[in-house]
Amino acid sequence: MKHYFYMRFLTPIxxxxxxxxxxxEPVKPSSPTCQQLKGEWINELGSKLNITSVxxxxxQLSGTYTSPSxxxxxxxxxxxxxxxxxxxxxxxxxxxxxxxxxxVSFSVNWGEYGSVTSWSGVxxxxxxxxxxxxxxxxxxxxDSYDWDHIITNSDTFIPKNK
Numbered sequence: 486m487k488h489y490f491y492m493r494f495l496t497p498i499x500x501x502x503x504x505x506x507x508x509x510e511p512v513k514p515s516s517p518t519c520q521q522l523k524g525e526w527i528n529e530l531g532s533k534l535n536i537t538s539v540x541x542x543x544x545q546l547s548g549t550y551t552s553p554s555x556x557x558x559x560x561x562x563x564x565x566x567x568x569x570x571x572x573x574x575x576x577x578x579x580x581x582x583x584x585x586x587x588x589v590s591f592s593v594n595w596g597e598y599g600s601v602t603s604w605s606g607v608x609x610x611x612x613x614x615x616x617x618x619x620x621x622x623x624x625x626x627x628d629s630y631d632w633d634h635i636i637t638n639s640d641t642f643i644p645k646n647k
Contacts, residue, residue, distance in 0.1 A: 519608035565591025599626035
């Protein structure tokens with residue numbers, strides 16, 4: 486009788502456990518961080534920086550950028566670079582510790598709009614949130630004045646999930 490019990494009731498349980506099938510909620514992708522830039526970032530105007538590839542050896546970034554301001558809102562290709570290697574800077578009496586951040590730059594060719602934008606900045610943690618602070622330059626082919634072909638401003642990006 487004992488043998489029948491084991492065969493009838495415990496064998497299916499044992500087979501289930503050994504099959505490796507686990508029923509759980511799907512794992513959500515983790516939010517990007519300054520050490521793992523891959524993922525979706527959003528700025529204060531709702532533009533989306535989607536870093537889809539990071540070459541850890543060369544530091545090359547690729548992905549897409551979507552801006553709801555001044556464009557049709559379509560995603561365009563983005564290419565860039567990151568560098569997390571510490572520079573050979575030395576500490577001094579006046580500066581006994583050094584602040585370290587990941588350096589980030591990326592560019593977008595707006596094609597039909599006749600312009601290119603390039604962002605350069607740093608990624609650090611601000612109030613517990615990974616934050617990319619940038620300065621950008623937009624250069625455009627046509628404008629009313631010679632001096633107005635390049636405009637400059639700043640953007641701050643945080644992970645989309647935050």
